[in-house]
Amino acid sequence: MNLLKMIILGLIILISVSFGYSQESTLKDTIPMSIVDAQKYAAEYNRNIRASKIDVEMAKKKVWETTAIGLPQVNLDATYQHLFSVPELSFGGYYDFQSLDPNAYVKGSDLTGAYKQLPPTKLGVADNTTFNLTVSQLIFSGEYLVGLQASRVYKELSEQSLLVSELKTKESVANSYYIVLVLDENIAILKESRNLIAKTLEDITKMREQGFSEDTDIDQMKINLSNLETLILSLEGQRKVSIKLLKLQIGMEIQQPVRLTDSIQGIINQDNLGYLTDPAYVLESSPTYKLLEVQENLMSLNVKREKSKYLPTIAGFYQHQKLLNEPALNFTPKDIVGIKASIPIFTSGSRMVKIKQAQLDLEKTQLNKEQAGEGLILEFETALNTYQIAYKNYLTNKESMNLSVKIYKKSNIKYKEGVISSLELTQSQDQFLTAEKNYYQSVANFLNSKVALDRILSK
Numbered sequence: 001m002n003l004l005k006m007i008i009l010g011l012i013i014l015i016s017v018s019f020g021y022s023q024e025s026t027l028k029d030t031i032p033m034s035i036v037d038a039q040k041y042a043a044e045y046n047r048n049i050r051a052s053k054i055d056v057e058m059a060k061k062k063v064w065e066t067t068a069i070g071l072p073q074v075n076l077d078a079t080y081q082h083l084f085s086v087p088e089l090s091f092g093g094y095y096d097f098q099s100l101d102p103n104a105y106v107k108g109s110d111l112t113g114a115y116k117q118l119p120p121t122k123l124g125v126a127d128n129t130t131f132n133l134t135v136s137q138l139i140f141s142g143e144y145l146v147g148l149q150a151s152r153v154y155k156e157l158s159e160q161s162l163l164v165s166e167l168k169t170k171e172s173v174a175n176s177y178y179i180v181l182v183l184d185e186n187i188a189i190l191k192e193s194r195n196l197i198a199k200t201l202e203d204i205t206k207m208r209e210q211g212f213s214e215d216t217d218i219d220q221m222k223i224n225l226s227n228l229e230t231l232i233l234s235l236e237g238q239r240k241v242s243i244k245l246l247k248l249q250i251g252m253e254i255q256q257p258v259r260l261t262d263s264i265q266g267i268i269n270q271d272n273l274g275y276l277t278d279p280a281y282v283l284e285s286s287p288t289y290k291l292l293e294v295q296e297n298l299m300s301l302n303v304k305r306e307k308s309k310y311l312p313t314i315a316g317f318y319q320h321q322k323l324l325n326e327p328a329l330n331f332t333p334k335d336i337v338g339i340k341a342s343i344p345i346f347t348s349g350s351r352m353v354k355i356k357q358a359q360l361d362l363e364k365t366q367l368n369k370e371q372a373g374e375g376l377i378l379e380f381e382t383a384l385n386t387y388q389i390a391y392k393n394y395l396t397n398k399e400s401m402n403l404s405v406k407i408y409k410k411s412n413i414k415y416k417e418g419v420i421s422s423l424e425l426t427q428s429q430d431q432f433l434t435a436e437k438n439y440y441q442s443v444a445n446f447l448n449s450k451v452a453l454d455r456i457l458s459k
Contacts, residue, residue, distance in 0.1 A: 405435075
């Protein structure tokens with residue numbers, strides 16, 4: 001029994017080790033990723049962008065579908081039918097004079113015996129299959145011509161929607177990337193501060209053993225150290241969530257390890273100061289405004305489509321019919337060529353009402369476009385103002401943080417030398433943490449305002 005348990009335990013361990021090895025062997029290598037790499041990755045794998053690309057492909061297929069309506073159409077119909085009672089046509093009878101004796105005198109009663117009835121002729125067959133080949137060609141249709149234009153405009157609409165989706169995704173990816181960088185740098189500085197506090201706590205603990213410090217000083221340092229460790233844990237938790245959000249936005253597997261290669265200062269120095277001088281904003285070049293223009297074109301074509309319903313529709317056709325079992329008598333022509341014209345005459349005013357509705361939709365779309373255009377201009381001016389103010393705040397908070405770090409480090413030295421109290425050191429630490437928080441918030445605001453302007457200016 002003990003031997004059996006040992007064998008089972010050995011198998012379990014072997015399976016666990018093998019499973020763990022297989023998981024480890026399938027674990028992907030860490031991918032280094034700059035912000036440009038992240039945006040390129042999102043352009044290919046982001047699910048919203050992929051869905052928009054599918055919309056573009058569907059629009060292209062829709063153009064061909066609409067075009068094909070005006071091209072030759074060939075249809076083959078096969079119909080099987082069974083007649084329970086086949087119609088018959090009777091041609092009456094006839095006198096068989098050859099059956100009479102040519103040398104004898106023929107009486108009237110003799111003619112009656114010579115009369116014979118003709119068998120009826122069937123006008124069909126009980127079971128038959130009909131093959132009907134039809135070739136048609138649309139010659140003229142105003143609604144078709146307008147629909148063809150509308151399908152091409154719809155394709156343009158899907159392409160503009162894709163461009164807007166790409167710009168918005170690029171902005172959201174950049175914002176998430178910046179958040180992770182800000183958290184990384186913030187955590188690094190807090191850990192450095194924690195190490196400094198830990199060293200101070202170690203020094204004053206030794207001083208307490210020699211009678212040169214008080215228990216309250218040690219307790220205060222422990223509180224300061226605990227607060228820093230709690231803050232670091234909180235930021236590390238935010239960092240884990242933020243990196244997962246970044247992977248989700250770019251369309252990467254959540255478990256795939258990545259390493260961000262850019263730095264905050266490198267990003268700021270890398271062409272992020274170009275909007276300090278007022279850039280030119282051309283409303284007509286905005287993808288969002290172009291999207292509104294395409295929508296207006298669609299509404300305009302909808303008006304034309306409703307008006308085109310007053311025009312006739314003309315189509316030509318050729319038809320060939322073949323019966324599998326030909327009846328004795330068949331008067332149906334096998335080949336037919338013709339032209340069919342459908343002319344609308346009177347619809348009790350419904351067409352006029354539909355035209356008016358389409359015109360009102362067009363007018364409403366035009367008003368929305370004008371309103372949106374003013375809003376886009378205001379959005380640009382607001383974003384530019386926010387960017388320039390955010391840059392000034394960034395410089396101010398950067399200087400404040402550098403000074404607070406300098407003061408905090410000197411306060412630690414003074415505290416060790418007994419020049420200041422633990423309360424003053426705590427106040428210096430609080431000042432440093434506040435300055436650090438304001439600095440990284442200003443960094444995030446500045447970079448986010450930059451990518452917002454990039455999206456508005458389609459960069």
